[in-house]
Amino acid sequence: xxxxGNTAFIEIQNVxxxxxxxxxxxxxxxxxxxxxxxxxxxxxGCGKTTLLRMLAGFETPTAGxxxxxxxxxxxxxxxxxxxxxxxxxxAIFPHMTVEKNVAYGLEKEGVPRDEIKRRVADMLxxxxxxxxxxxxxxxxxxxxxxxxxxxxALVKSxxxxxxxxxxxxxxxxxxxxxxxxxxxxxxxxxxxxxxVTHDQEEAMILSSxxxxxxxxxxxxxxxxxxxxxxxxxxxxxxxxxxxxxxxGTVVDVDSDRVRVNCKDAGGELVALSDVPPAVGSAxxxxxxxEKIFISQTEPENSEDTRLAGVVADLGYFGNLSLYRILLAGxxxxxxxxxxxxxxxxxxxxxxxxxxxxxxxxxxxxLTD
Amino acid sequence: xLWQRFTIAxxxxxxxVFFLAPFAIILKISLAxxxxxxxxxxxxxxxxxxxxxxxxxYTFLLTDKLYAVTYFKSVAMAAIATLLCLAxxxxxxxxxxxxxxRTRNLLLLxxxxxxxxxxxxxxxxxxxxxxxxxxxxxxxxWLQVIDKPxxxxxxxxxxxxxLVYSYLPFMVLPLYATLERMDxxxxxxxxxxxxxxxxxxxxITWPLARPGVIAGCLLVFIPAMGEYVIPYLLGGPESxxxxxxxxDEFFVNRDWPLASAVAIVLLLLLxxxxxxxxxxxxxDEGRLA
Numbered sequence: 021x022x023x024x025g026n027t028a029f030i031e032i033q034n035v036x037x038x039x040x041x042x043x044x045x046x047x048x049x050x051x052x053x054x055x056x057x058x059x060x061x062x063x064x065g066c067g068k069t070t071l072l073r074m075l076a077g078f079e080t081p082t083a084g085x086x087x088x089x090x091x092x093x094x095x096x097x098x099x100x101x102x103x104x105x106x107x108x109x110x111a112i113f114p115h116m117t118v119e120k121n122v123a124y125g126l127e128k129e130g131v132p133r134d135e136i137k138r139r140v141a142d143m144l145x146x147x148x149x150x151x152x153x154x155x156x157x158x159x160x161x162x163x164x165x166x167x168x169x170x171x172x173a174l175v176k177s178x179x180x181x182x183x184x185x186x187x188x189x190x191x192x193x194x195x196x197x198x199x200x201x202x203x204x205x206x207x208x209x210x211x212x213x214x215x216v217t218h219d220q221e222e223a224m225i226l227s228s229x230x231x232x233x234x235x236x237x238x239x240x241x242x243x244x245x246x247x248x249x250x251x252x253x254x255x256x257x258x259x260x261x262x263x264x265x266x267x268g269t270v271v272d273v274d275s276d277r278v279r280v281n282c283k284d285a286g287g288e289l290v291a292l293s294d295v296p297p298a299v300g301s302a303x304x305x306x307x308x309x310e311k312i313f314i315s316q317t318e319p320e321n322s323e324d325t326r327l328a329g330v331v332a333d334l335g336y337f338g339n340l341s342l343y344r345i346l347l348a349g350x351x352x353x354x355x356x357x358x359x360x361x362x363x364x365x366x367x368x369x370x371x372x373x374x375x376x377x378x379x380x381x382x383x384x385x386l387t388d
Numbered sequence: 389x390l391w392q393r394f395t396i397a398x399x400x401x402x403x404x405v406f407f408l409a410p411f412a413i414i415l416k417i418s419l420a421x422x423x424x425x426x427x428x429x430x431x432x433x434x435x436x437x438x439x440x441x442x443x444x445x446y447t448f449l450l451t452d453k454l455y456a457v458t459y460f461k462s463v464a465m466a467a468i469a470t471l472l473c474l475a476x477x478x479x480x481x482x483x484x485x486x487x488x489x490r491t492r493n494l495l496l497l498x499x500x501x502x503x504x505x506x507x508x509x510x511x512x513x514x515x516x517x518x519x520x521x522x523x524x525x526x527x528x529x530w531l532q533v534i535d536k537p538x539x540x541x542x543x544x545x546x547x548x549x550x551l552v553y554s555y556l557p558f559m560v561l562p563l564y565a566t567l568e569r570m571d572x573x574x575x576x577x578x579x580x581x582x583x584x585x586x587x588x589x590x591x592i593t594w595p596l597a598r599p600g601v602i603a604g605c606l607l608v609f610i611p612a613m614g615e616y617v618i619p620y621l622l623g624g625p626e627s628x629x630x631x632x633x634x635x636d637e638f639f640v641n642r643d644w645p646l647a648s649a650v651a652i653v654l655l656l657l658l659x660x661x662x663x664x665x666x667x668x669x670x671x672d673e674g675r676l677a
Contacts, residue, residue, distance in 0.1 A: 078576055098579040105580045111573035115595050124591075125581035176581065 028087075029054035029212055030075070030180060035084030037070050037236075044070040046236035047084070052229075057206050057213045059223040062233035063259070071233070072182050072216045076105045089179055099128070104178040108185040110169040112157040118144070118168050119153040125176045143175040146205065163194045170202075174209065181206075183215045187222055199225055220260050224248065232256050248308075253388035257306045264312075264353050265386075266305045270297050278385055280305050286349030289325045291383035304386040309356040311382035314343060314368070319377045326377045329353070331368050343368065345376055411655075418445055418648035429645050445649035455633070455650070459657065462630040465544070466612040469551035470559075473608045474601065476552065477559035481600075482593075484560070485567035496564070499557050511550055511621050518546055518622070542624030550618035558607035566600030567593075602665045610658055630654055 028051035077098035268282030616631035637647035
């Protein structure tokens with residue numbers, strides 16, 4: 021995980037793409053650093069694939085410019101760009117062997133025959149397909165096809181590798197393994213990866229930075245940690261992981277300490293904010309389930325937000341337990357707790373009266 | 389079990405009765421001599437039970453230059469018509485396969501629509517269009533592009549128009565079926581790897597469309613080779629094709645044995661390209677499987 025976008029290697033300047041009246045991508049500006057593993061994350065139809073296809077050259081932006089390594093590629097066709105793409109469908113040529121598939125790009129480039137042979141062999145070894153060179157794509161498993169697609173895209177040593185939902189077609193077990201392989205290959209070759217995915221877990225694990233998109237616009241760009249811990253909007257908070265969101269109105273602001281009245285929580289919530297909103301404005305206090313403490317006796321610390329409720333539902337997952345707590349205000353809160361001890365304390369049961377609490381800095385105050 | 393065998397037996401029975409048996413009969417007739425009788429050929433077995441088969445008809449086919457020339461001309465015209473259909477049909481099928489769903493269905497309907505009208509009527513319609521005082525000549529003269537009618541009718545040109553017009557759908561439909569199944573990402577991938585659009589076409593689209601190309605070519609070439617109606621109605625006296633010769637031998641000269649021999653040789657001429665293309669298709673499928 022090198023680079024952090026300080027020097028822009030890929031520069032997307034105010035790019036929009038319209039299909040008729042519909043803005044698939046709406047004024048997106050983004051800088052991606054050299055050697056980054058950058059993810060574009062969003063639900064289906066958010067414009068992430070269109071953005072990727074504009075980077076590859078399959079779509080031309082309606083407005084804006086795209087620069088790669090300082091060169092304006094906005095108008096360049098795909099076959100003249102220093103980028104390669106790994107397709108979601110893998111798009112392996114069914115009538116060619118594995119070796120021919122990987123060699124195709126080099127042949128089009130006019131690389132000498134013996135050099136092609138060497139580079140293809142090297143690349144197939146890197147993705148551990150050395151013994152499969154003569155196979156036909158149909159004879160390969162999904163995971164192996166994925167590696168062929170990766171090898172074929174990487175063999176041309178592109179400046180940027182674009183990956184469209186790279187792991188979506190793999191089964192769960194293979195995914196975990198492939199994720200780390202992708203990361204180690206990226207680390208080894210130092211090529212800038214841009215990944216498009218709808219899977220937030222995948223984006224979190226893989227990426228050095230994530231851009232969250234919705235309805236064609238960029239909502240937030242940051243490291244996985246920033247995105248998870250400091251979402252800048254209700255959309256991001258809700259999209260990444262699980263979160264409890266309390267809608268309410270600001271009743272008091274004391275420097276960075278904001279007190280919010282939330283009816284359905286049945287009490288006042290406290291959150292910290294660098295730019296505190298005005299008293300009386302509508303805000304949202306968001307707290308992740310693992311940031312909430314659960315206890316049967318009332319917690320002492322008066323700084324914390326404290327709410328009373330009963331256990332409405334619980335799920336035991338072995339390493340942790342998930343609770344759904346029904347608050348006095350009638351609202352359900354999700355809480356997760358590590359099962360650190362085996363028998364030291366009594367496990368909570370249905371309908372137990374409990375208190376939940378969290379520290380002010382654990383909550384995020386959202387206005388968007 | 390019995391039921392299963394029965395269902396498998398049906399197609400075999402069908403082929404036996406309606407293809408193999410007539411073929412055997414024609415083969416038998418081709419080995420007889422013509423006589424003025426009913427039926428107009430010598431019986432296969434003599435009164436004393438000996439076989440009377442003769443290869444005279446085949447030797448006649450080989451010695452009379454007319455037949456060789458006619459066969460050659462038929463093969464050539466069918467082949468050219470097939471290539472014309474391919475050249476016209478491929479872009480059509482490609483366009484249809486890449487159109488959005490609603491336009492696609494409409495275009496397919498338009499391709500199939502002519503089948504709702506009798507083939508013979510459609511060929512007659514072309515006579516109306518092509519003759520000296522037909523629509524095309526009249527329009528051209530009215531536009532003063534020409535000052536006297538162009539003789540389209542009764543030429544090879546008219547035959548080609550008839551063949552291409554009639555058999556184009558048989559080329560377009562199988563091509564469409566293969567092109568429509570093709571993953572568009574493959575072409576994008578080729579371009580992404582540095583292929584220009586034309587290179588991507590020849591490297592990816594064309595080889596993957598081959599099964600459709602072969603099927604379409606067979607579906608056009610085979611009937612075009614034996615075509616009788618189109619050359620008869622649109623062609624001139626000099627465009628003597630094998631279908632016409634066959635018809636004349638049967639019904640004008642009433643030389644059934646020679647006509648049968650012509651038919652058998654035609655069949656052999658058709659079997660060669662079919663076997664060849666089928667094998668190459670099997671290879672394609674083997675390659676893809």
